Amino acid sequence: AQSVAQPEDQVNVAEGNPLTVKCTYSVSGNPYLFWYVQYPNRGLQFLLKYITGDNLVKGSYGFEAEFNKSQTSFHLKKPSALVSDSALYFCAVRDLEGGGYQKVTFGTGTKLQVIP
Amino acid sequence: DSGVTQTPKHLITATGQRVTLRCSPRSGDLSVYWYQQSLDQGLQFLIQYYNGEERAKGNILERFSAQQFPDLHSELNLSSLELGDSALYFCASSLEGQLNTEAFFGQGTRLTVV
Numbered sequence: 001a002q003s004v005a006q007p008e009d010q011v012n013v014a015e016g017n018p019l020t021v022k023c024t025y026s027v028s029g030n031p032y033l034f035w036y037v038q039y040p041n042r043g044l045q046f047l048l049k050y051i052t053g054d055n056l057v058k059g060s061y062g063f064e065a066e067f068n069k070s071q072t073s074f075h076l077k078k079p080s081a082l083v084s085d086s087a088l089y090f091c092a093v094r095d096l097e098g099g100g101y102q103k104v105t106f107g108t109g110t111k112l113q114v115i116p
Numbered sequence: 117d118s119g120v121t122q123t124p125k126h127l128i129t130a131t132g133q134r135v136t137l138r139c140s141p142r143s144g145d146l147s148v149y150w151y152q153q154s155l156d157q158g159l160q161f162l163i164q165y166y167n168g169e170e171r172a173k174g175n176i177l178e179r180f181s182a183q184q185f186p187d188l189h190s191e192l193n194l195s196s197l198e199l200g201d202s203a204l205y206f207c208a209s210s211l212e213g214q215l216n217t218e219a220f221f222g223q224g225t226r227l228t229v230v
Contacts, residue, residue: 032215043118043206043221044159051216090159094215103172104149104210104219108158 002027002095006107013081014115021076021110023091032094033074035065038109039087047089050074061085081114088112119143122207122222130230134195137225141188141209147171148190149210149219150182154203165190166212197229 003026013019025031032051036044048059055067065076076089091107119142129135141148150162152175161174165184176182179197184190194201204226208219 034218036221041226043120043223044208044219045118046218046220049216049218092219096215103164105161106151106159 002093002103002105004091004093004105004107006089006091006110008110009108010111010113012113012115015083016080019078019081019085019112019114021089021091021112023074023076023107024072025074025091025093026072027093027095029095031067031072031074033065033067034092034094035059035063035074035076036090036092036106037061037087038090044090047076081112083114083116086112086114118220118222120207120209120220120222122205122225124225125223126226126228128228128230129197131197131199133197133229134193135197135227137192137194137205137207137227139190139192139207139209139222141190141207142220145209145211145220146188147210147212148184148188149208150176150190150192151206151208152203153206153224159206162192194227199229202227202229 005024034049035047038044050057050067058064088109121140123138146167149164152160162176164172168184182192204224206224208221210219211217
């Protein structure tokens with residue numbers, strides 16, 4: 001069965017500093033990995049995804065994520081954090097279940113707090 | 117705007133009542149997912165429909181049911197409501213059959229059971 005883990009409930013970072021939000025995964029086949037962001041009282045918004053190819057994926061709002069197959073990780077990063085990046089971040093994995101249909105599993109979410 | 121529409125945005129109802137949440141997926145998306153988000157349990161997958169048929173079930177209570185209609189909109193029915201059912205309910209849609217496509221989420225329905 002597939003799973004996703006976000007080991008940190010909250011990450012605090014000073015504005016202007018680099019940020020990292022961690023995600024590890026477990027799938028039986030090739031991983032299809034996603035990051036979503038949720039602002040207060042809003043739905044989730046897609047940030048970026050890894051399918052195949054380069055291990056460094058660039059996405060929206062200056063975010064990027066590093067895929068590491070040996071460590072089964074897909075950490076979200078940004079070189080310089082903004083106060084407006086403060087939000088809830090979800091990692092997700094997509095895989096084929098028995099019967100051939102897709103299943104999406106989300107992590108528990110990490111709250112990012114960027115301190116001015 | 118994700119293209120996924122959920123109504124109503126807010127719902128306040130009493131314990132024991134029944135409510136229906138509605139979702140219109142993005143144009144062209146055949147797959148609809150329902151999620152429950154509560155403060156202490158994160159994002160919980162409830163159920164998935166694809167082109168009118170149930171495809172997967174997650175942590176959905178027996179008091180809850182869903183369906184997807186021929187026009188692809190979906191409804192989530194919650195009955196015999198309890199205080200603990202208070203949560204944000206999200207609908208998402210995606211283009212089924214393509215693992216490399218992201219899901220698009222609606223703004224959610226905030227259900228408050230009093």
